[in-house]
Structures are given as C-alpha cells and as structure tokens.
Amino acid sequence: MSAETKAIARRLIDEAFNGGNLDVVDELVSPEFVNHDAALPEPTRGVEAAKASIAAYRAAFPDLRLTIEQQVGEGEFVTTRWTGTGTHQGDLMGMAATGKQSTVTGITIDRIVDGRFVESWTNWDTLGLMQQLGVVPALATA
Amino acid sequence: MFPSLPHPRHMPCPDCGESVAADERHAHRCDDDRWLTYQLFQLRDEIASLEEQVAAYLASPRGRFELWDAEQRRRG
Numbered sequence: 001m002s003a004e005t006k007a008i009a010r011r012l013i014d015e016a017f018n019g020g021n022l023d024v025v026d027e028l029v030s031p032e033f034v035n036h037d038a039a040l041p042e043p044t045r046g047v048e049a050a051k052a053s054i055a056a057y058r059a060a061f062p063d064l065r066l067t068i069e070q071q072v073g074e075g076e077f078v079t080t081r082w083t084g085t086g087t088h089q090g091d092l093m094g095m096a097a098t099g100k101q102s103t104v105t106g107i108t109i110d111r112i113v114d115g116r117f118v119e120s121w122t123n124w125d126t127l128g129l130m131q132q133l134g135v136v137p138a139l140a141t142a
Numbered sequence: 143m144f145p146s147l148p149h150p151r152h153m154p155c156p157d158c159g160e161s162v163a164a165d166e167r168h169a170h171r172c173d174d175d176r177w178l179t180y181q182l183f184q185l186r187d188e189i190a191s192l193e194e195q196v197a198a199y200l201a202s203p204r205g206r207f208e209l210w211d212a213e214q215r216r217r218g
Contacts, residue, residue, distance in 0.1 A: 085161060089183075099183035100154035100160040128150035132161070138149055 001072025005112045009078045010068060019060055022051045024115070027109045030116040038123045039093070050117075061086025061095075069105075080108045084124070088133055095135055102132040159183075 015024040025047060035044045035053065044053060057109025058064050060108060064086040072079045087101045110117055131138035152161045159180035171216035182189070199205040 005147055087159070097183075098154075098159075099180050100159045102154060103152035103161040103163075105151075125150065127148060128152070131150045132152060136151065 002075070002078065004037060005076065005078040005110070005117075006071045006073045008112050008115060008117075009080050009108075009110050011079070013066045013068060013082070016054050017057070017064060022054060025051045025054065028116055030113070030118045033117050034119045036121045038121075039126045045055065056092070057086075059090045060088060060092035061102075062089055063087050063097060076111050076113055078110050080110070082106055082108065092133075098133050100133055102129055104129050104132075158182075 012024065012028050015021045029047045029050050031047055033046060033050055036051065036102050037044070037048060042051075044050070061084075067083045067085070068080055069083055075124055083087040083105050084105065085101065085103045088095075088098045092134065104125040105128075108120055108122040111119040127136065130136040149164070152163050153167070155159065155162050155167075155170055155172060157180070160170070160173070162170045175193055176192040200209060
C-alpha cells in the first residue's frame with residue numbers, strides 16, 4: 001500500500017508540478033479533496049482548486065522543479081520531503097516577477113484513498129521564499 | 143539584536159539571480175548567459191518604455207521627417 005501511495009504522490013509532482021500536465025489532476029485528485037497549504041489563508045477544496053493552485057505556482061515559476069528528497073508511507077498516508085527550485089517570472093501572491101531564482105524546502109503529508117488524493121497538508125519555507133525574492137529582508141550573514 | 147531570526151539557506155545572486163546555497167556563495171561565479179538574462183529582466187520596464195518612446199517619436203511630425211530623410215539618404 002505504501003509503495004502505491006508513494007508512486008501516486010510522486011506522479012502528481014512529476015507530471016503536474018514539474019511537467020505542467022494538469023489533466024493528471026483529474027485522474028489523481030478526488031472531488032472531495034481538501035488542501036492545507038501553509039501559504040494560503042484557508043484550505044482549498046476540490047479538483048479545480050488543486051489545478052488552480054498548481055497553475056498559479058507554475059505561472060510564477062515556469063521552470064518550477066520539485067525534487068523529492070524522501071518519502072515515508074504508512075497506510076493511506078505518505079509524507080514527502082521536497083526541495084523546490086524555480087525562477088520568479090510571473091506574479092505570485094501580488095509579488096511582481098523579480099527574475100530571481102529561489103530554492104525552498106517543504107514537507108507534504110498526503111492522504112490517498114482508492115488511488116486518489118483526498119487531503120494534503122503542506123508546510124514549506126514561505127518566509128525563505130519571501131526573503132529570497134526580496135519581499136522580506138534577510139539578515140546579512142557573517 | 144535578533145539572533146534567532148532565520149536566514150534562508152539559499153539566496154539569489156544579486157548579479158545573475160541564480161539561487162546559491164549559503165555555503166557556496168563565496169565560490170559562486172556568474173554564468174554569462176544567466177547574468178545577461180537577469181540584467182535584461184531587471185531592465186524590462188525601461189526597455190519596454192524606451193521602445194514606446196521611440197515609437198511615439200517616430201510617429202511625431204519631426205520623427206516622420208527624420209524617417210523620410212533617412213530613407214532619402216539610404217537611396218543616395
């Protein structure tokens with residue numbers, strides 16, 4: 001079971017986030033899907049919201065590349081530790097494109113039932129992204 | 143003063159925009175193509191504005207005369 005959930009989680013990352021194929025979201029995401037993204041003020045729900053979220057990140061970072069660093073599966077749940085890299089070439093959360101490349105890390109826990117995502121929880125380095133894009137000042141390093 | 147404030151592990155190079163890990167920033171060297179792309183991206187509004195200004199000038203009476211004059215010179 002855990003091998004299957006890992007493969008499904010990997011497929012969404014590879015095909016949708018990295019490849020821009022949003023049709024795979026129809027296949028892999030349940031209509032009852034609830035997404036908890038630390039960067040969003042409230043959970044989003046449903047397939048179209050999932051597509052919109054992926055499309056928004058890809059519009060802001062057209063060369064977006066999520067690399068899976070580690071996956072741990074248990075029953076219906078799979079945890080994915082990932083690193084995301086991309087060049088900020090489009091609006092993101094009101095931030096105009098900066099042309100800067102950024103690298104952030106995050107951890108996502110997915111609940112997958114009958115081959116489909118039903119709920120996800122993601123915490124990622126939103127502050128680090130803001131600092132890298134120059135929206136929030138970063139302390140100078142020694 | 144704020145010793146616990148986080149600092150991201152990566153920061154974009156201020157010259158070429160490449161994401162550089164903190165422990166690699168001293169060894170970083172800008173790729174020429176990336177540097178040029180990044181610099182042009184930073185100037186995109188000015189470049190677009192300049193093109194608009196040139197187009198507007200060329201559409202003005204004086205600009206149209208200069209275009210006509212340049213064409214006469216080109217024909218010899």
